[in-house]
Amino acid sequence: MTDIKGSKSLITESHTIPASFTIGFLGAGQLAKMSAIEAYRLGIQVAAYTDRSSQEPMHYMCPMVTTGSFEDIKAMTEFAQKCDVLTLENEFIESSVLEQVQINSGTPIYPSPEGFAKIENKIVEKQSFEEAGIPVTPYKQIHGREDLKDFGHQYGWPFVLKSSKGGYDGYGNATVSDLDEAADMFTKLGGQNGHDILAEAFIDFSHELAVQVAHNGREYSVYECCETVQSNHICVAVVTPARVPDSIKKLAQKRALQAMEVLGTRGIVAFEFFYTPNGDVLLNESAPRPHNSGHYSIEGCVTSQFENHIRAVLGLGVGSTELTHPASVMINLLGTQNRTAQVEFSEALLSEPNGHLHMYGKVQSKIGRKMGHFTLLGNDSTRVYERAMRLTESVQI
Amino acid sequence: MTDIKGSKSLITESHTIPASFTIGFLGAGQLAKMSAIEAYRLGIQVAAYTDRSSQEPMHYMCPMVTTGSFEDIKAMTEFAQKCDVLTLENEFIESSVLEQVQINSGTPIYPSPEGFAKIENKIVEKQSFEEAGIPVTPYKQIHGREDLKDFGHQYGWPFVLKSSKGGYDGYGNATVSDLDEAADMFTKLGGQNGHDILAEAFIDFSHELAVQVAHNGREYSVYECCETVQSNHICVAVVTPARVPDSIKKLAQKRALQAMEVLGTRGIVAFEFFYTPNGDVLLNESAPRPHNSGHYSIEGCVTSQFENHIRAVLGLGVGSTELTHPASVMINLLGTQNRTAQVEFSEALLSEPNGHLHMYGKVQSKIGRKMGHFTLLGNDSTRVYERAMRLTESVQI
Numbered sequence: 001m002t003d004i005k006g007s008k009s010l011i012t013e014s015h016t017i018p019a020s021f022t023i024g025f026l027g028a029g030q031l032a033k034m035s036a037i038e039a040y041r042l043g044i045q046v047a048a049y050t051d052r053s054s055q056e057p058m059h060y061m062c063p064m065v066t067t068g069s070f071e072d073i074k075a076m077t078e079f080a081q082k083c084d085v086l087t088l089e090n091e092f093i094e095s096s097v098l099e100q101v102q103i104n105s106g107t108p109i110y111p112s113p114e115g116f117a118k119i120e121n122k123i124v125e126k127q128s129f130e131e132a133g134i135p136v137t138p139y140k141q142i143h144g145r146e147d148l149k150d151f152g153h154q155y156g157w158p159f160v161l162k163s164s165k166g167g168y169d170g171y172g173n174a175t176v177s178d179l180d181e182a183a184d185m186f187t188k189l190g191g192q193n194g195h196d197i198l199a200e201a202f203i204d205f206s207h208e209l210a211v212q213v214a215h216n217g218r219e220y221s222v223y224e225c226c227e228t229v230q231s232n233h234i235c236v237a238v239v240t241p242a243r244v245p246d247s248i249k250k251l252a253q254k255r256a257l258q259a260m261e262v263l264g265t266r267g268i269v270a271f272e273f274f275y276t277p278n279g280d281v282l283l284n285e286s287a288p289r290p291h292n293s294g295h296y297s298i299e300g301c302v303t304s305q306f307e308n309h310i311r312a313v314l315g316l317g318v319g320s321t322e323l324t325h326p327a328s329v330m331i332n333l334l335g336t337q338n339r340t341a342q343v344e345f346s347e348a349l350l351s352e353p354n355g356h357l358h359m360y361g362k363v364q365s366k367i368g369r370k371m372g373h374f375t376l377l378g379n380d381s382t383r384v385y386e387r388a389m390r391l392t393e394s395v396q397i
Numbered sequence: 398m399t400d401i402k403g404s405k406s407l408i409t410e411s412h413t414i415p416a417s418f419t420i421g422f423l424g425a426g427q428l429a430k431m432s433a434i435e436a437y438r439l440g441i442q443v444a445a446y447t448d449r450s451s452q453e454p455m456h457y458m459c460p461m462v463t464t465g466s467f468e469d470i471k472a473m474t475e476f477a478q479k480c481d482v483l484t485l486e487n488e489f490i491e492s493s494v495l496e497q498v499q500i501n502s503g504t505p506i507y508p509s510p511e512g513f514a515k516i517e518n519k520i521v522e523k524q525s526f527e528e529a530g531i532p533v534t535p536y537k538q539i540h541g542r543e544d545l546k547d548f549g550h551q552y553g554w555p556f557v558l559k560s561s562k563g564g565y566d567g568y569g570n571a572t573v574s575d576l577d578e579a580a581d582m583f584t585k586l587g588g589q590n591g592h593d594i595l596a597e598a599f600i601d602f603s604h605e606l607a608v609q610v611a612h613n614g615r616e617y618s619v620y621e622c623c624e625t626v627q628s629n630h631i632c633v634a635v636v637t638p639a640r641v642p643d644s645i646k647k648l649a650q651k652r653a654l655q656a657m658e659v660l661g662t663r664g665i666v667a668f669e670f671f672y673t674p675n676g677d678v679l680l681n682e683s684a685p686r687p688h689n690s691g692h693y694s695i696e697g698c699v700t701s702q703f704e705n706h707i708r709a710v711l712g713l714g715v716g717s718t719e720l721t722h723p724a725s726v727m728i729n730l731l732g733t734q735n736r737t738a739q740v741e742f743s744e745a746l747l748s749e750p751n752g753h754l755h756m757y758g759k760v761q762s763k764i765g766r767k768m769g770h771f772t773l774l775g776n777d778s779t780r781v782y783e784r785a786m787r788l789t790e791s792v793q794i
Contacts, residue, residue, distance in 0.1 A: 015747060019738040019760045020457075037434055040458045043740065043756025043769060060417075061437045063460045302750060317747035324721070341416040343440065350412060350714035353699060359440025363416045372440060 015316065022047055023313065024079060024107075027089030028058035028065060030360040030370065031290050034298070035089070036062060038307040044314075049079045051092075057360045073100050080105035087111075087267060087313050088289050095120050110313045111288035115265030119286050122164040123198050129283050132262045134255050136283045137274065138201040142191065148182040148199065155201035163189045164196035173233065175202065203282065205274035209242050209249075210293035211256035214268045214308040214318045221308065221318045222257050223301065225249035228272070228293050234368060237389070238330040239381050240296050240323070244275055251281045259283060268309040270294060292332070295373050297321075299356045300328030325354075325377040329388040333372040335365035335397050343372070344396040352391055354378060371397045412713065419444055420707065421476060421504075424486030425455035425462060427757040427767065428687050431695070432486070433459060435704040441711070446476045448489075454757045470497050477502035484508075484664060484710050485686050492517050507710045508685035512662030516683050519561040520595050526680050529659045531652050533680045534671065535598040539588065545579040545596065552598035560586045561593035570630065572599065600679065602671035606639050606646075607690035608653035611665045611705040611715045618705065618715045619654050620698065622646035625669070625690050631765060634786070635727040636778050637693050637720070641672055648678045656680060665706040667691060689729070692770050694718075696753045697725030722751075722774040726785040730769040732762035732794050740769070741793040749788055751775060768794045 023039050025032040028050035036046040036058065047064035050056060059065055064082075068075035070093040080086055080101050086109040088098075099113035119125040126136045140151050142161070151159060161182060163172035172189065176182040182199075191197040208230060212223040227242035228235050242249055256271040263269060263286075270291030272284045294305035303311075303319025311318050335341075341362055349355060359372035374392050378384035420436050422429040425447035433443040433455065444461035447453055456462055461479075465472035467490040477483055477498050483506040485495075496510035516522040523533045537548050539558070548556060558579060560569035569586065573579040579596075588594040605627060609620040624639035625632050639646055653668040660666060660683075667688030669681045691702035700708075700716025708715050732738075738759055746752060756769035771789050775781035 015742045015744055017740040017742075017756065033437070036458075037437060040430070040434060040758070041755050043758035045457045045758065060442045060460065061433075061458065063457065311747075316742075317744055319748075320750035322750065343414040345412045345414075347412055347714055350708075351716075353717035353719065358438050359414065361437070361440035361442065 017043060017314075020045055022064075022083045023310065024049060024083030024086045025058070025089050026070070026076070026086060026093060028052070028056040028062075029089055030057050030362075032089040033057035033061065033360060034295075034358070035087070035290055035306045035309055038304065038310045041307070042310065044310065047079070047083055049076060055363045057362060060361050070094075071097065073097060073104065076101045077104040080107040080109075083107055085110065085313055087309070088116075090289070091116075091120060091287070110266040111263070111269070112265040115263040116288055118263055119288060120165065121196060122162055122285075123196055124164075125286065126198075128262055129259055129286075132258060134258055134262075134283050135280065137203050139198050142186060142197045142199050144186075144191075145179070145183050148186060149179055151199040152179060152182070155199075157202075159202045160200040161185050161189060162198050162200060164198055203274045203276060203284075205276050207242060207244050207275040208284075209244065209252045209273040209275055209281070210238070210270055210291070211252050211273070212268055212270045212291065212294045212297070212305050212321075213256050213260040214305070214312045214321070215260055215264075215266055216312040216318050217266050217315050219318060220257060220260060221321045222253050223294065223297060223305065223321045224323055225252045226293055226296065232368075234332075234334070235292050236332055236334070237385065238293050238296050239385055240300055240328040240330075241381070242275075243381055248275055248279075248281060255281060255283060259286060263288065266315065267313050268294075268305050270305075292370070295358070296328040296330040296375050298358070299375050299377060300324055300330075326379045327381040327384045328375060328377050329381065329384045330373055330375045331388050331392045332370055333359070333374060333392060333395055333397060335367050335369040335371050337396070338366050339364075341365040341371060341397055346391070346394050349374065349391045349395065352376065355388075355391065365397045414440060414711075417442055419461075419480045420710065421446060421480030421483045422455070422486050423467070423473070423483060423490060425449070425453040425459075426486055427454050427759075429486040430454035430458065430757060431692070431755070432484070432687055432703045432706055435701065435707045438704070439707065441707065444476070444480055446473060452760045454759060457758050467491075468494065470494060470501065473498045474501040477504040477506075480504055482507065482710055484706070485513075487686070488513075488517060488684065507663040508660070508666070509662040512660040513685055515660055516685065517562065518593060519559055519682075520593055521561075522683065523595075525659055526656055526683075529655060531655055531659075531680050532677065534600050536595050539583060539594045539596050541583070541588075542576070542580050545573075545583060546576055548596040549576060549579070552596075556599050557597040558582050558586060559595050559597060561595055600671045600673060600681075602673050604639060604641055604672040605681075606641065606649045606670040606672055606678070607635070607667055607688070608649050608670070609665055609667045609688065609691045609694070609702050609718075610653050610657040611702070611709045611718070612657055612661075612663055613709040613715050614663050614712050616715060617654060617657060618718045619650050620691065620694060620702065620718045621720055622649045623690055623693065629765075631729075631731070632689050633729055633731070634782065635690050635693050636782055637697055637725040637727075638778070639672075640778055645672055645676075645678060652678060652680060656683060660685065663712065664710050665691075665702050667702075689767070692755070693725040693727040693772050695755070696772050696774060697721060697727075723776045724778040724781045725772060725774050726778065726781045727770055727772045728785050728789045729767055730756070730771060730789060730792055730794060732764050732766040732768050734793070735763050736761075738762040738768060738794060743788070743791050746771065746788045746792065749773065752785075752788065762794045 492514035
């Protein structure tokens with residue numbers, strides 16, 4: 001790899017941060033924003049490349065934001081050449097594009113294009129993990145009506161149809177109850193137009209779990225197993241530690257570490273699991289970046305997922321993932337109205353001694369849009385959860 | 398006050414943060430930087446006005462940095478009009494200028510010009526606190542040789558001569574041992590050219606203490622009493638809590654609160670004290686902004702001085718100042734060479750589980766320049782202090 005800026009990879013070898021070392025984010029939303037804050041803390045410069053023209057969280061806190069398409073290899077290469085290392089904040093980009101940009105610019109990218117290639121397509125993702133012996137939800141690639149019928153026959157109705165790329169927070173997913181509905185949805189998701197579609201068995205789970213793992217090229221650090229609470233396919237809260245038996249948390253952590261070894265990339269990756277009534281812990285999805293399930297770690301852990309992502313990408317020592325309190329609860333603050341954002345709190349929320357408020361600085365609010373989050377620390381998960389819900393329920397955004 | 402942006406003061410009354418609410422910093426160094434990070438966390442926009450043309454910490458993390466003189470009321474008014482509220486990061490500005498800018502722009506400034514007027518001149522500062530019954534170091538305004546002779550006669554030699562404005566970290570101060578040296582220094586400090594000069598009795602102290610107080614217009618929050626360790630008039634470390642009797646810490650906190658009430662401003666103010674072998678706790682200096690003595694609070698307290706400064710200036714509820722650990726030690730990372738900054742750490746420092754590194758992103762290093770800091774948390778002040786010193790002694794910047 002050509003050493004274009006002269007400082008590339010320098011950090012790993014020498015534990016030296018050169019002046020004006022720059023990390024570039026592909027994406028400019030709240031994940032980039034919260035990561036950038038940790039880069040700033042370490043005296044690292046930040047740049048962002050986004051495919052959106054509207055005001056995003058990075059715009060108001062980063063002097064170097066470039067707009068362009070995630071398919072424009074030339075523009076992304078120019079951006080990469082101004083940076084010492086690149087990282088992602090979302091998955092709406094092809095690993096082959098990343099690979100080209102990395103080769104053309106000589107700027108390393110983490111998650112590595114090779115690691116990312118193993119998970120960017122949900123079918124390949126499941127195969128990658130399955131091959132490593134990690135239990136995943138039963139799935140099958142669907143090519144047409146016949147496959148849908150077979151899958152329903154094998155795993156029962158309803159089941160879940162998914163686009164193999166680009167889905168999140170319920171977009172690109174649907175639960176289907178019979179063959180006609182399934183065939184209809186297959187077409188809607190683009191199955192007739194060459195989009196890879198997979199069917200997943202409907203899992204009867206009691207808890208959705210998540211574990212973040214950081215890797216800096218030498219060592220792995222695993223976070224506590226947390227529990228994500230979803231409503232309409234959107235994560236509304238995260239409770240840490242998860243309220244499941246210790247053995248289950250340990251199993252999820254072990255499988256997350258195994259899965260991270262499959263990807264072999266530097267950075268942080270979040271792994272989501274289903275915990276079923278009969279005791280299975282099935283890997284559901286992975287996200288090769290800081291993830292909503294780990295926002296609690298800003299105050300809930302000695303070193304947050306964002307700081308460890310930066311440290312891992314730079315090849316610096318990874319900080320302790322130990323919990324700072326017996327219980328952390330993170331509540332997503334979702335837009336309550338479609339309007340220019342006006343964040344209306346209560347005095348009670350702002351004065352809560354162990355409460356920590358994070359707003360993303362988005363100018364436009366939209367019902368259900370993630371506008372910020374509130375983390376409450378304490379001793380007992382259930383009580384902290386109830387209190388956090390009470391404190392945040394009156395917030396208007 | 399004219400309501401120019403339409404959102405000014407809105408926060409205080411309604412606990413509402415409007416979209417694009419902007420806080421402006423007068424100054425662009427590391428104190429503005431660490432405060433800005435907390436503003437970003439709350440979704441608040443940041444702007445900075447600096448009188449330096451060189452690259453400062455705010456330049457690399459704030460899209461809105463304006464350069465101009467701190468005497469140029471017109472330029473500062475234009476800057477203020479783009480902001481919803483202004484705050485200071487240093488004291489190299491006249492309260493009368495702040496007052497004019499506040500009137501012309503309609504943008505409130507905290508520390509308030511009236512509060513700041515009580516401390517911008519060290520002679521007035523001592524009078525303000527003395528009148529409120531707070532013990533200060535014995536002092537006298539010096540007009541010439543006769544005053545120097547009298548002061549030496551009354552309080553003994555050596556004593557300290559100080560310029561009443563603009564001094565910091567040993568600049569504008571000198572310890573003088575006899576009348577000729579004192580007269581010489583009086584001239585050097587500008588005493589013959591109308592600069593206000595004061596003499597201060599040389600205090601034989603065992604500890605230098607500091608206490609931060611936050612005030613949001615309604616409530617006061619007092620931080621733990623910490624101990625600053627100085628070398629050549631530069632703070633090299635801060636140990637929290639101070640290693641002095643509890644009664645002394647309480648007394649320092651009580652006097653800091655009293656002093657804050659004298660100033661009556663929103664924001665955070667740091668108060669520095671001398672603790673003497675005969676049990677006196679004398680107020681030495683105050684700084685109406687986040688202060689080096691409070692950097693430990695980023696990880697050492699539930700709510701840092703920087704977050705509480707932002708919250709207080711905005712009139713939001715002030716967060717808990719409780720300690721997160723029995724002991725916090727902050728070590729200033731000073732430049733070790735005159736060169737383009739290359740921060741060379743050790744793996745041990747980066748991997749320290751309870752250690753937290755902050756670098757300010759300054760491009761030029763200079764021997765003794767504050768380039769960053771390292772905070773180590775633990776149970777026993779002395780042991781944590783020794784370990785923090787050991788971990789940081791090999792850092793080359």
